[in-house]
Structures are given as C-alpha cells and as structure tokens.
Amino acid sequence: MPKRRLIREESSSVFEWLDNWMVYDIPSMYWAPMDFLPRPNGLIAVFASGSQTNPVTMHNDLVTAGMDVIVHEPFPKVSPRYGPEPDINILHIEFWKLQRSRHEYAYVAYGPLKYGGLREHWPRDPGEAIEFYSQGGRVLHIPRTRQQF
Numbered sequence: 001m002p003k004r005r006l007i008r009e010e011s012s013s014v015f016e017w018l019d020n021w022m023v024y025d026i027p028s029m030y031w032a033p034m035d036f037l038p039r040p041n042g043l044i045a046v047f048a049s050g051s052q053t054n055p056v057t058m059h060n061d062l063v064t065a066g067m068d069v070i071v072h073e074p075f076p077k078v079s080p081r082y083g084p085e086p087d088i089n090i091l092h093i094e095f096w097k098l099q100r101s102r103h104e105y106a107y108v109a110y111g112p113l114k115y116g117g118l119r120e121h122w123p124r125d126p127g128e129a130i131e132f133y134s135q136g137g138r139v140l141h142i143p144r145t146r147q148q149f
Contacts, residue, residue: 018050
C-alpha cells in the first residue's frame, strides 16, 4: 500500500522550479536532500513535473508535483502472468502542498506507486523507457543564488 508522508521544506525546494507540468530531468547533485526517494542506493534517474499555480486533482487532493523515479531492481521477480521482471523499475510519487506548513513540513508525498508514471512500472524495453525520459526531460537548472542544497 502506498504511503503518505510529510516532506520537509528543504527536501522539496526543487518543486518551486517546476513549471507548467513540463517534464524535467533532476540532476543527481539534487537527489541527496530528497530523503523521500525510494531505493537511494539504486537510483538511476529522477524526472519531475509540476505546477504551483496550476495543480491537478488526483486521489481527491490537489497535486502540485509528480516524480517518476527509475531504480535498479537488484532482485527481479518472475510473474506467472508477465514473465521475468526487468532489472529496472519505474516508481511514481505524487506531491501536494500543505495549505499551511506544519513546522518544517511543506508537502505530503503519496507513493511510491507502481502506476501513474509516464511509463509502466515494469517497462518491456528498459532501454526504450530510459530513452523516452531522456529525450522528453529538460534538465532542471536552478540559479546558483537560489540553490538550497
């Protein structure tokens, strides 16, 4: 079952740079403060989109950001229905901004989810999935004066 958890403001400051639900490639130098990322030792790539001014409704909440996290699967399973699991998984996380910050918390994260990403959780062609994200994602550049990492 997906978890809901509070996210600290310093862990979520990258969200303020997401614009108009365009997909951004989050460089690895920004991953360390994001303590909500699943499988931190197996991270391959992180892609995010969102909008602080134009949230979308999902699960009866106003979602302001979403992330697809590509991770290495160290112990692939075999499904009787789908066959062997690929050596990468795509996990989706949704975020919504709290109306009023609770102490140092600014967002709620919902996930990681096996559904909701731009590609399926078990991509049939892992190379194609990574290529899809790489071609569609703009690299997020945060001005040095605003970096909080």
